[in-house]
Amino acid sequence: MLAKAEVLIEALPYLQRYAGCTFVVKYGGHAMGDPAAARDFAEDIVLLKAVGINPVVVHGGGPQIGAMLKKLGVESTFVDGLRVTDKATAEVAEMVLSGAINKELVGWIAQAGGKAIGVSGKDGGLVTATKVERTIKDPGSNIEQAVDLGFVGEPARVDTTLIHTAVTAGMIPVIAPIGAGDDGHTYNINADTMAGAIAAALGAARLFLLTDVPGVLAKDGTLLTDLTPADIARLRDDGTISGGMIPKLETCVHAVEAGCEAAVVLDGRVPHAMLLEFFTASGAGTLIRANSAA
């Protein structure tokens, strides 16, 4: 019994410090595979709301989009962790993200006793997207070449009115990473990028990125517990990070440089990972701050 009280007391300074603050939580497609983990995640989100923190959820769904494309016989390729998206792929991405996954998460939060509102970046002009321009180095000649990723977007403008309205009404926004461009097209946005842009626009106290690894791992597999933007640039240059970890850490750098206090990459498969990270002194995962002394 006393142990339970001690756990609550350990959380007290965090509760006092962060009451009224916004946390943006990105729930990755890899982390959401297991229904028990999804239930734990929803409980964590509802608990945050109950103690006066305003959680805003941005979800992914990469593996689920991949599975649907496979069913439909459509091939998918990636450049730097971004899915090359033609018109048909954009339609499937919107269907899976805004339709299936978004509503499933809203359902899990309702089951846990919360009130969630599921939207995509298209709703209320939340996220206006522009086309992502990328170049890749030709391995033979080392010459930079432009690659066309199709309808892959990045947030150009974020209008947080809808989020503020929902939060004021006691609701938890659940956001799918789809945006409309000024050109009228639908853009598929990497969910980490979407979460970082929303965290930056809201001036969130924390950005949590829940994924399927314990955090950022060094080449020998050990967990890197604290990183700065300069460390991340080095890890990218020496090839320690690759694939989906690249947009994830770019997002963290963007968010902390825009004023978000800290970003955390952590293992969403661990039950109640976010609560353990946030409310206990022994944090898990990788913490990213603008500078190591902060």
Ligand SMILES: Nc1ncnc2c1ncn2[C@@H]1O[C@H](COP(=O)(O)OP(=O)(O)O)[C@@H](O)[C@H]1O
């Ligand atoms: N240094 C690294 N540390 C940890 N994971 C890494 C690293 N480099 C690349 N990765 C890859 O990044 C993946 C996480 O990104 P991603 O697949 O996009 O996850 P999510 O769907 O949760 O966003 C890991 O599963 C791992 O394969």
Ligand SMILES: CC(=O)N[C@@H](CCC(=O)OP(=O)(O)O)C(=O)O
């Ligand atoms: C442009 C781009 O790559 N979009 C992603 C959107 C979903 C996503 O990011 O999901 P995870 O967080 O689960 O990886 C995709 O099509 O897979």
